[in-house]
Amino acid sequence: MSSKVYCYHCMTYHHPETMRKMVTRSGERWRCIRSIEAARRNPDERDAFGEQQSELNRLKARSSLEGRMLERRLLTPSCQRGLD
Ligand SMILES: [Zn+2]
Numbered sequence: 624m625s626s627k628v629y630c631y632h633c634m635t636y637h638h639p640e641t642m643r644k645m646v647t648r649s650g651e652r653w654r655c656i657r658s659i660e661a662a663r664r665n666p667d668e669r670d671a672f673g674e675q676q677s678e679l680n681r682l683k684a685r686s687s688l689e690g691r692m693l694e695r696r697l698l699t700p701s702c703q704r705g706l707d
Pocket residue numbers: 630631632633634637654655658
């Protein structure tokens with residue numbers, strides 16, 4: 624079990640080993656290296672990166688829903704099939 628650290632840039636949680644501590648006016652905050660690198664490469668990419676993240680979250684939410692539905696189908700008692 625690994626605890627995750629809140630990333631103020633993505634507004635989500637990442638593994639601490641993928642993050643870097645940033646000192647801001649409001650104190651120490653954690654931000655993932657990925658977003659730092661992306662911002663360094665091209666500051667204009669920051670918005671695109673955020674959109675990519677939300678798209679990823681949408682996909683993740685959808686796939687987990689589909690996963691649950693599939694799980695339910697698989698858990699449906701198979702003995703019903705043996706009745707006929
Ligand atoms: Zn992040």
